[in-house]
Amino acid sequence: QVQLVESGGGLVQAGGSLRLSCAASGSIFSINRMGWYRQAPGKQRELVASITSGDMTMYADPVKGRFTISRANAKNTVELQMNVLQPEDTGVYYCNLAWGRWDYWGKGTLVTVSS
Numbered sequence: 001q002v003q004l005v006e007s008g009g010g011l012v013q014a015g016g017s018l019r020l021s022c023a024a025s026g027s028i029f030s031i032n033r034m035g036w037y038r039q040a041p042g043k044q045r046e047l048v049a050s051i052t053s054g055d056m057t058m059y060a061d062p063v064k065g066r067f068t069i070s071r072a073n074a075k076n077t078v079e080l081q082m083n084v085l086q087p088e089d090t091g092v093y094y095c096n097l098a099w100g101r102w103d104y105w106g107k108g109t110l111v112t113v114s115s
Contacts, residue, residue, distance in 0.1 A: 002026035002104045004095045009109030016113070017083045022095030022106060024076040032099035034071055034078040038111070040091040048093070049080060062088070085113045 008020040020036065035050030049059045049069040057069055063082075071078040078095065090113050095106035 002028060002097060002102075004097055004104055004106035006093065006095045006106045006109040009093060009111045011112045011114065012085055014086055014113055014115050016085050017081070018085065018111060020080040020082070020093055020095075020109060020111075022078045024078075024095075024097050024104075028076055028097065029099045029102070030073075032097060035096045035098075036069065036078070036080045037094045037096055038089075038091040039094070039108075040088075043091075045094065050096075051078060082111075085111075087113045087115045089113050 003025050004022055006022045008018060012018055031053050033050055033052045036048040037045050038048050039045040047060055048063055049067055051057045051069045051071050053073055066084045068081040090111060092108040092110050094108045097104045
């Protein structure tokens with residue numbers, strides 16, 4: 001059984017920064033992709049950023065240049081450094097771990113950016 005636990009959400013003013021962390025535990029295949037998704041109120045869940053076990057990264061256009069995703073494979077952790085946060089970044093942020101047909105999600109952490 002794979003479990004993902006997120007931490008680091010909270011309330012921040014526009015222009016501020018937050019760092020999200022996600023720790024994965026359980027039987028995890030070494031070649032995988034970890035990522036962060038977010039869901040704003042009334043909207044669908046969307047990909048924010050992802051990183052493979054080979055450190056290939058991708059970012060959604062709205063966060064490019066502001067967010068940085070990183071991971072520590074030995075610890076099965078992934079982090080998301082979020083800078084210059086804007087009110088439109090508000091939402092529940094979910095950690096994701098995937099390989100092959102397997103897809104796992106954390107319970108989410110709330111990020112609120114006030115204007």
